[in-house]
Amino acid sequence: MLKIKANNFNLYYNDFHVLKNINIDIEEKKITAIIGPSGCGKSSFLKSINRINDIVEYMRVNGEIIISGQNIYDKRVDVNSVRKNVGMVFQRPNLFPISIYENISFGLKINKIANNKSTIMAIVEESLSSVMLLHDVKDKLYKSALLLTLEQQQRLCIARVLAINPQIILFDEPCSSLDNVATKKIEELIMKLREKYTVVLVTHNMQQAARISNDTAVMICGRIIEFASTEQIFTCPSKKETESYVTGRFMI
Amino acid sequence: MIKLNSKFSQKIPFFFLYAATILTIIPVITIIFVIIKNGLSAINWEFLTSMPRDGMRAGGIFPAILGTFFIILLTIIFVFPIGICAAIYLNEYAKNNLLTRVINLAIINLAGIPSVVYGLFGLGVFVIFFKLGVSVVSGALTLSIMELPVVITTTRSALNSVPYSFREASLSLGISRWLTIRHIVLPNAVPGILTGSILSIARISGETAPVLFTASALYVSYLPHSMFDQVMILPYHLYVISTQVPNVRKDMIYATAFVLLILVLGISCIAIVARIYFKRRKKW
Numbered sequence: 001m002l003k004i005k006a007n008n009f010n011l012y013y014n015d016f017h018v019l020k021n022i023n024i025d026i027e028e029k030k031i032t033a034i035i036g037p038s039g040c041g042k043s044s045f046l047k048s049i050n051r052i053n054d055i056v057e058y059m060r061v062n063g064e065i066i067i068s069g070q071n072i073y074d075k076r077v078d079v080n081s082v083r084k085n086v087g088m089v090f091q092r093p094n095l096f097p098i099s100i101y102e103n104i105s106f107g108l109k110i111n112k113i114a115n116n117k118s119t120i121m122a123i124v125e126e127s128l129s130s131v132m133l134l135h136d137v138k139d140k141l142y143k144s145a146l147l148l149t150l151e152q153q154q155r156l157c158i159a160r161v162l163a164i165n166p167q168i169i170l171f172d173e174p175c176s177s178l179d180n181v182a183t184k185k186i187e188e189l190i191m192k193l194r195e196k197y198t199v200v201l202v203t204h205n206m207q208q209a210a211r212i213s214n215d216t217a218v219m220i221c222g223r224i225i226e227f228a229s230t231e232q233i234f235t236c237p238s239k240k241e242t243e244s245y246v247t248g249r250f251m252i
Numbered sequence: 253m254i255k256l257n258s259k260f261s262q263k264i265p266f267f268f269l270y271a272a273t274i275l276t277i278i279p280v281i282t283i284i285f286v287i288i289k290n291g292l293s294a295i296n297w298e299f300l301t302s303m304p305r306d307g308m309r310a311g312g313i314f315p316a317i318l319g320t321f322f323i324i325l326l327t328i329i330f331v332f333p334i335g336i337c338a339a340i341y342l343n344e345y346a347k348n349n350l351l352t353r354v355i356n357l358a359i360i361n362l363a364g365i366p367s368v369v370y371g372l373f374g375l376g377v378f379v380i381f382f383k384l385g386v387s388v389v390s391g392a393l394t395l396s397i398m399e400l401p402v403v404i405t406t407t408r409s410a411l412n413s414v415p416y417s418f419r420e421a422s423l424s425l426g427i428s429r430w431l432t433i434r435h436i437v438l439p440n441a442v443p444g445i446l447t448g449s450i451l452s453i454a455r456i457s458g459e460t461a462p463v464l465f466t467a468s469a470l471y472v473s474y475l476p477h478s479m480f481d482q483v484m485i486l487p488y489h490l491y492v493i494s495t496q497v498p499n500v501r502k503d504m505i506y507a508t509a510f511v512l513l514i515l516v517l518g519i520s521c522i523a524i525v526a527r528i529y530f531k532r533r534k535k536w
Contacts, residue, residue, distance in 0.1 A: 084426030094417035
């Protein structure tokens with residue numbers, strides 16, 4: 001089923017035309033990877049899906065991004081409700097300098113998702129166990145989250161998103177600060193998340209896209225040049241640029 | 253070829269850098285030493301808590317301490333709420349447009365105006381135009397205007413030191429801009445804001461020129477009981493007994509300077525302690 005649809009979506013920073021006529025249909029409960037060279041606009045597109053780009057000064061957009069039938073750039077839409085529905089995990093773990101427990105409970109309390117202690121605790125534990133972190137941290141829930149390893153921090157970032165109960169989760173190169181072993185574990189987690197959530201993943205790492213995604217979009221110079229099933233993109237791409245990019249022979 | 257370590261060429265710059273450092277501390281130590289040596293003997297309970305007598309040649313400096321204290325208190329009440337709110341607006345909300353640039357320019361220029369000019373401005377505006385008279389409130393308003401740019405600048409740098417990623421993380425959880433500022437940015441900026449504020453207070457308490465025409469009196473025979481009263485203040489009292497009144501005992505002059513010094517140092521010490529406390533708590 002269709003979850004996210006971009007309709008002639010354009011994005012500009014000042015006069016710089018970053019995204020050019022993006023049209024894409026992203027399916028529900030699948031992992032969609034966006035790959036492409038650095039600076040091609042893939043992160044900008046990802047950050048348009050939860051409107052976190054709004055905080056960039058001189059940013060303007062035209063066209064539509066439709067999530068579950070609603071254009072999120074409609075003037076009447078509350079941007080905070082969009083962001084609650086579309087969670088995001090960033091390149092580097094960006095936890096708050098507070099305890100593990102508070103990192104998760106913060107969003108719950110402020111967003112008034114849960115008020116009483118036992119409900120909050122239940123959600124904290126549930127989201128920690130969904131990211132397979134509960135076992136490691138259950139004795140130090142009230143210790144600073146910044147004492148965890150980078151991989152654990154990134155898991156906690158994911159748990160923090162899950163606690164808000166979104167439908168879509170965006171990953172912006174979530175493994176770029178992790179080593180191989182940690183990367184593999186996070187990838188396994190992302191694949192598990194597909195059962196419940198629609199995942200959009202931006203990555204530099206083509207093997208990662210090939211390993212875990214269902215569909216892949218190839219983005220070059222602000223355009224999506226090809227969007228198809230991951231298998232097709234990596235085995236018999238229809239465009240020459242795609243082929244040269246995925247085989248590592250791409251030159252701008 | 254391996255050269256021998258020429259120790260001499262290392263020692264010359266080291267010597268000059270070291271000498272420059274020593275030169276900066278010598279005056280400070282000398283001032284404190286001279287003041288304590290000459291003034292400590294005159295400090296006693298009566299000096300701190302009684303009215304001046306015999307044309308300020310005897311008695312205490314209580315009204316001047318109280319006056320300084322009142323002015324500092326009122327200035328704090330005026331300047332910090334406005335300064336901190338303005339800094340939050342400029343740092344978190346203001347778009348980088350012409351108006352913001354003009355405001356930034358104004359803040360930088362306000363900080364560079366000599367303090368006596370603020371004094372004259374206060375005299376013209378608060379004392380005469382608004383008919384507040386020479387009073388605690390006129391002095392506090394004048395000091396507030398002078399200190400506002402400093403408070404805004406230090407608060408902004410404290411807000412700026414909170415990593416951008418904290419804001420991004422909070423907003424991406426669907427938390428509104430204001431709640432992000434309220435729950436994420438401000439708590440993490442408090443140490444910086446506090447340190448900057450306390451240093452501002454130390455600066456306010458030592459200022460003479462802005463309150464000279466707007467709040468202070470040569471001599472007031474009663475203690476201030478409203479904010480529309482004229483008051484004696486420590487820096488001006490020090491000036492008066494050192495130059496305007498003949499035959500004041502030398503130890504009384506130094507004792508007054510000592511009290512002023514302790515007041516300013518005391519406030520700065522609070523800032524230092526607060527900074528140490530919050531630095532230990534800071535986790536990023």
